[in-house]
Amino acid sequence: MFNSEEDARLVQEILEGSVESFEAIVNRYEMTILKFIYSMIKDKEASEDITQEVFITVYNKLDTFDNRYKFSNWILRIAKNKCIDYIRKYKKIENVNIEEVKPITSKEISPEQNLEYKETKKEIEKYINKLEHVDKQIISHRxxxxxxxxxxxxxxxxxxxxxxxxxxxxxxxxxEYIAISEKG
Structure with missing residues (x-):
């Protein structure tokens, strides 16, 4: 997904005082972090605020980053922890919106296909919403x-x-869930 060598170079430059390199990191990861956070908390404004907090934390804690590991994993772990803090603080219960998991992109879908898609989407959404928090995160990351x-x-x-x-x-x-729902 991201170039680890490029990330390592940017991190080193940031530690040496390069503001441009930090801007490059922000530009590189901002949308990924925002989408990830939104997938967990389903609140646009809060997601934007938490994304900002993630980058502030990254900037302040960059000297603790261990370059033997991928920077992308480190920043996503920070984002995950910020989301958990937010959820605990505001007792938000997240629901996975299947619209974000697999949006329709083709405009040439027949009405039958569209109806089938909507029915399938509902079934997937119901299933995902019943999953444990960790399983939802795994599906979201994957x-x-x-x-x-x-x-x-x-x-x-x-x-x-x-x-x-x-x-x-x-x-x-x-x-199994689909097989049962198709019978019923």
Whole structure:
């Protein structure tokens, strides 16, 4: 997703006082962080505020970043923690909006396809909203940010095998869920 070598160079330049390099980091990650935060809390203004807080934290804590790891994982972990703080503070319960997971992009969809899409979307949305918080995060990272299992494991501070297990279990249970809903 992001170039780790380029990130490492920018981080080093920021630590040496380069404002332009920090602006480059912000430009590079701002939309990813904003989308990630919005996927968790579903509030546009709060997402923008939290995104700003993430970059303030990044700037203030950059000297603690361990360059043996990916910068993208580090910044997403900060974003995740800021979201958790926000959710705890305001007791917000997030719901995954399937519209953001897989939007329709083609304008040449037949009415039948559109109806089928909407029905499928409702089923997926119902299923995702029943998932545990961690499973929602795994699905969000995998589909919205298109992250690897390794990256997700670092962000969620879980083993890669635990992330994979949960991901495949969610997928398998979804197949069962769909099969049951098609019968009923």
């Amino acid at each position: 589909y919205l940010q298109k992250l690897t299992f390794n990256d997700i494991s670092k962000i969620l501070e879980m083993s890669e095998s635990a992330v994979k297990r949960r991901y495949y279990k969610v997928k398998e249970k979804f197949k």
